[in-house]
Amino acid sequence: MGKMICAGLGPGNPDLMSVKSHRAITSAHHIAYFRKAGRPGQARQIVEGMLRADAIEHAMEYPVTTELPVESAEYNAALAGFYDDWAERLATLVKSEDVVVLCEGDPFFYGSFMHLYERLKDRIEIEVIPGITGASGCWTASGVPMAWGDDVTTILAGTLPEEMLAHHMRQADAFVVMKLGRNLPKVRRALHAAGRFEAAWLVERGTMAGERVTKLTEAGDAKPPYFSVVIVHGNGRRPMKATP
Amino acid sequence: MGKMICAGLGPGNPDLMSVKSHRAITSAHHIAYFRKAGRPGQARQIVEGMLRADAIEHAMEYPVTTELPVESAEYNAALAGFYDDWAERLATLVKSEDVVVLCEGDPFFYGSFMHLYERLKDRIEIEVIPGITGASGCWTASGVPMAWGDDVTTILAGTLPEEMLAHHMRQADAFVVMKLGRNLPKVRRALHAAGRFEAAWLVERGTMAGERVTKLTEAGDAKPPYFSVVIVHGNGRRPMKATP
Numbered sequence: 001m002g003k004m005i006c007a008g009l010g011p012g013n014p015d016l017m018s019v020k021s022h023r024a025i026t027s028a029h030h031i032a033y034f035r036k037a038g039r040p041g042q043a044r045q046i047v048e049g050m051l052r053a054d055a056i057e058h059a060m061e062y063p064v065t066t067e068l069p070v071e072s073a074e075y076n077a078a079l080a081g082f083y084d085d086w087a088e089r090l091a092t093l094v095k096s097e098d099v100v101v102l103c104e105g106d107p108f109f110y111g112s113f114m115h116l117y118e119r120l121k122d123r124i125e126i127e128v129i130p131g132i133t134g135a136s137g138c139w140t141a142s143g144v145p146m147a148w149g150d151d152v153t154t155i156l157a158g159t160l161p162e163e164m165l166a167h168h169m170r171q172a173d174a175f176v177v178m179k180l181g182r183n184l185p186k187v188r189r190a191l192h193a194a195g196r197f198e199a200a201w202l203v204e205r206g207t208m209a210g211e212r213v214t215k216l217t218e219a220g221d222a223k224p225p226y227f228s229v230v231i232v233h234g235n236g237r238r239p240m241k242a243t244p
Numbered sequence: 245m246g247k248m249i250c251a252g253l254g255p256g257n258p259d260l261m262s263v264k265s266h267r268a269i270t271s272a273h274h275i276a277y278f279r280k281a282g283r284p285g286q287a288r289q290i291v292e293g294m295l296r297a298d299a300i301e302h303a304m305e306y307p308v309t310t311e312l313p314v315e316s317a318e319y320n321a322a323l324a325g326f327y328d329d330w331a332e333r334l335a336t337l338v339k340s341e342d343v344v345v346l347c348e349g350d351p352f353f354y355g356s357f358m359h360l361y362e363r364l365k366d367r368i369e370i371e372v373i374p375g376i377t378g379a380s381g382c383w384t385a386s387g388v389p390m391a392w393g394d395d396v397t398t399i400l401a402g403t404l405p406e407e408m409l410a411h412h413m414r415q416a417d418a419f420v421v422m423k424l425g426r427n428l429p430k431v432r433r434a435l436h437a438a439g440r441f442e443a444a445w446l447v448e449r450g451t452m453a454g455e456r457v458t459k460l461t462e463a464g465d466a467k468p469p470y471f472s473v474v475i476v477h478g479n480g481r482r483p484m485k486a487t488p
Contacts, residue, residue, distance in 0.1 A: 008376075010262065011374070013264075014263075015262065015263045015264035015267075016262045016263070016264060016373075016374065017262065017263060018254065018259065018260045018261065018262060018263070018376065019258075019259045019260070019261060019262070019263055019266050020257075020259035020260060022263050023259075106376070106380050106384075107384070108380070108383055108384050108388075108389045108390045108391075109380065109383075109390050109391055109397075110391050110392065110393070110395075111389075114389040114392065117389060118389070121387070128384050129260075129384075130255070130260065130376050130380045130381055130384040130451075131376060131380075132252075132262065132350070132374050132375060132376050133377075133380065136350050136352075136353065136374045136375075136377065137374055139352055139353075140350075140351070140352050140372050140373075140374040143365070143372075144352075145352045145355075145358040145361060145362070146352045146353050147352075147353055147354050147399070148354065148358065149354070149401070150401040150403055150404055151354075151401075152398060152399070152400060152401075152404075152412060153353075153398065153399040154396060154397065154398045154399075154416070155391070155396070155397040155398075156396060157393070157394040157395075157396075159394055160394055160396075168396060168415070171412070171415065172398070207374075
């Protein structure tokens with residue numbers, strides 16, 4: 001009987017995965033990862049050059065769903081079936097051998113791996129290796145400390161309604177907005193409504209090739225790449241913060 | 245001219261630091277770290293057995309401040325003087341050699357290193373290597389995925405006022421409370437007020453020797469160790485979440 005190991009990959013730069021994930025990946029016989037059909041896949045690209053010569057790769061390709069709206073019942077049924085199917089296939093493999101599943105960022109923090117985990121956690125042994133989040137990679141790339149002392153830090157998805165984004169942006173001392181893409185104009189409006197626009201940074205492809213860090217006021221109107229976040233740093237609620 | 249490298253150490257288990265931090269630490273000639281006077285120090289313990297035989301260690305011992313209240317002007321003056329002093333000493337060293345500064349967790353996320361960084365960033369070259377946060381280490385240890393889809397995730401300090409804690413606990417889908425210690429009774433009251441007590445977990449020494457994971461309802465009244473957090477996991481705002 002083998003086990004499933006989910007290796008958190010961190011924010012994108014291969015040197016930023018943990019020593020433990022690196023060891024699991026370089027010694028794995030079976031490697032599985034999610035990707036869009038027809039794409040190399042970000043997770044697979046991060047481990048390029050690290051796999052054993054005899055590694056067997058299992059590319060878990062998301063069902064083609066561009067013709068279905070993301071919140072439709074059909075879309076969700078297709079996706080649920082896809083996770084069901086791969087959960088069964090990997091559970092069968094684990095009967096005889098270990099399987100390493102790659103996961104960008106930190107697996108338990110908005111990771112697709114969680115859909116396999118929920119289906120299999122009571123049936124097979126699963127070890128999850130945490131990773132540096134994409135958010136950490138991006139705020140480090142910004143060159144400005146993120147949160148001090150008693151700062152309240154919030155992580156938001158750009159897919160949330162504008163009013164709700166603005167509400168949380170007002171209440172947090174420091175925050176990150178993920179899932180930008182076509183949501184960036186809405187995120188800009190929410191930042192304005194919350195009075196935080198001037199303090200916002202846009203970090204594109206943080207820690208990866210093509211990294212770009214700009215104040216949002218200077219970022220222009222182009223749609224950002226998938227791996228982008230908006231960041232507003234905290235200033236510290238306590239007198240302990242260094243006076244610059 | 246050398247540079248300063250801040251190596252994020254991750255949540256405590258040495259295998260969970262990044263490959264890049266591991267490389268910086270094992271090759272460093274000068275290593276600096278914070279600790280309480282008379283203690284080995286958590287950062288130094290994590291790298292035990294990893295240092296070069298000829299490594300020169302710089303233990304930055306916090307000034308003894310037990311007789312001063314944490315928010316007093318004297319306490320903050322003592323602490324500011326301590327950071328000023330070490331910033332100067334390390335800047336002098338960096339004129340001739342690289343210096344690696346250790347930092348538990350992720351350096352830009354509530355890390356003491358930020359106090360050195362703010363003092364030196366315009367004067368010397370500084371490279372910051374991110375790390376897995378203690379929070380990530382703890383929610384991974386809990387064995388339950390933390391945040392799904394559009395969940396709003398918030399990081400709180402147990403030192404915040406009770407009303408403010410309860411307010412943020414009501415608004416977040418998923419949250420972590422750090423800095424527990426003597427604040428745990430207050431954090432419990434805030435969880436009750438927010439209607440989140442039944443869903444709360446206590447993770448002590450996550451990823452480290454002596455790790456303990458319990459539902460808060462079953463945790464008892466003992467004061468938790470310094471490296472402890474309270475976690476409430478998100479359930480997902482989107483239909484994409486797997487139906488368990």
